Amino acid sequence: MSVIKIGNRFVGEGKKPYFIADLAANHDGDLKRAFMLIELAKKSGADAAKFQNFKAPKIVSKKGFSNMGNMNSHQSSWDKSVYEVYKDASIPEDWTCKLKQKCDEVGIEYMTSPYDFESVDLVSPYVNAYKIGSGDITWLEIINYIASKNKPVLLATGASDIEDVERAVKTIYHKNKNLVLMQCNTNYTASAENFKYINLNVLKTYKELFPNIILGLSDHTLGHATVLGAIALGAKVIEKHFTDDNGRIGPDHKFSMNPVSWREMVDRSMELYYALGDGNKKIEDNEKETSIIQRRALFLTRDIAKGSIIYKEDLFPVRPIKEDGIPPYKIDEIVGKKVNRDLKKDDYIKWGDLVND
Numbered sequence: 598m599s600v601i602k603i604g605n606r607f608v609g610e611g612k613k614p615y616f617i618a619d620l621a622a623n624h625d626g627d628l629k630r631a632f633m634l635i636e637l638a639k640k641s642g643a644d645a646a647k648f649q650n651f652k653a654p655k656i657v658s659k660k661g662f663s664n665m666g667n668m669n670s671h672q673s674s675w676d677k678s679v680y681e682v683y684k685d686a687s688i689p690e691d692w693t694c695k696l697k698q699k700c701d702e703v704g705i706e707y708m709t710s711p712y713d714f715e716s717v718d719l720v721s722p723y724v725n726a727y728k729i730g731s732g733d734i735t736w737l738e739i740i741n742y743i744a745s746k747n748k749p750v751l752l753a754t755g756a757s758d759i760e761d762v763e764r765a766v767k768t769i770y771h772k773n774k775n776l777v778l779m780q781c782n783t784n785y786t787a788s789a790e791n792f793k794y795i796n797l798n799v800l801k802t803y804k805e806l807f808p809n810i811i812l813g814l815s816d817h818t819l820g821h822a823t824v825l826g827a828i829a830l831g832a833k834v835i836e837k838h839f840t841d842d843n844g845r846i847g848p849d850h851k852f853s854m855n856p857v858s859w860r861e862m863v864d865r866s867m868e869l870y871y872a873l874g875d876g877n878k879k880i881e882d883n884e885k886e887t888s889i890i891q892r893r894a895l896f897l898t899r900d901i902a903k904g905s906i907i908y909k910e911d912l913f914p915v916r917p918i919k920e921d922g923i924p925p926y927k928i929d930e931i932v933g934k935k936v937n938r939d940l941k942k943d944d945y946i947k948w949g950d951l952v953n954d
């Protein structure tokens with residue numbers, strides 16, 4: 598697996614998890630709220646504050662959603678038409694440089710998912726990486742266009758099968774190796790049921806299929822289990838929605854993390870990151886003293902005069918073991934040897950006490 602650079606942060610193998618707070622539509626159309634959320638995201642431990650750049654006519658059909666019945670989706674709870682919701686949530690073009698400026702001021706990476714070619718170009722001077730939302734995984738033309746911008750690409754893979762993923766990865770990877778591939782379950786209902794569909798083990802499949810690609814999780818559940826599991830399975834980038842208040846009206850507030858849960862997620866994730874370690878079995882630095890006081894050395898059960906032979910019963914292993922002590926698994930190398938000086942009961946035996954053959 599490789600390492601890429603997003604702004605001033607290295608992301609990937611051996612690096613700390615990278616947390617993207619998706620502010621999405623949680624600005625509620627108010628730039629000041631967007632600024633406030635950027636500040637809160639930073640304070641809560643996010644590395645990036647992410648937005649979405651779409652224009653309603655270029656992302657959803659005006660008519661397409663009529664007569665679709667009561668589908669089991671987050672959209673079924675919306676009061677307005679899908680088109681209206683997207684229209685309200687779209688970011689005015691002149692926000693982009695202001696959001697970027699605010700992010701710079703606060704010290705957090707500005708990120709966005711552009712949903713049309715013009716938006717890709719519009720945000721280009723302001724972004725160090727591009728996010729592609731799951732819904733665009735089959736739109737190879739825009740994937741290709743984003744990949745050709747030569748900046749890291751984060752591809753979410755919700756609601757898709759492995760052929761979709763391979764097709765999109767191939768499209769990006771042949772021109773841009775700076776890719777983060779994110780497992781995602783695209784269901785925004787915040788239902789507890791969703792956990793059974795998260796399928797974190799897909800990360801294992803991705804690792805096998807794309808060993809050199811950095812993995813991530815874009816997640817819409819509440820709680821930390823998915824994030825911790827993903828990190829344990831090798832995810833280096835975590836994206837979740839972020840709001841100040843889950844009770845606000847709007848399409849994304851309900852299933853977003855808030856400053857308290859976000860901080861908790863980051864703190865627990867960092868504990869896990871450090872706890873995972875490098876996989877080399879060794880006596881760790883913080884165990885060096887414990888290994889002295891808890892391990893056994895061979896001690897003498899009686900006085901032994903110079904020139905006498907040591908028998909097995911003359912030795913018994915007890916704690917501690919000092920630097921020149923002899924561990925119990927070496928007992929057979931000592932039994933039958935002569936000692937070169939008088940030794941006392943309760944002394945520990947050293948190699949230097951033995952007569953060399």
Ligand SMILES: C=C(OP(=O)(O)O)C(=O)O
Binds near residue numbers: 732755783816836
């Ligand atoms: C919808 C998005 O992403 P995801 O598919 O990861 O939820 C997005 O980035 O706009």
